[in-house]
Amino acid sequence: MSLSITHLTLVKFLTVCFRVL
Structure with a gap:
């Protein structure tokens, strides 16, 4: 589960990074 x-x-972090870029 972990x-x-x-x-x-x-x-999620990668998605946010891509959105920022």
């Missing part, structure tokens, strides 16, 4: 949450957080 891995799933970490993966989701990573994806």
Whole structure:
């Protein structure tokens, strides 16, 4: 479960980074 949450957080962070760029 921890891995799933970490993966989701990573994806969200990447999405935000791409949006900013």
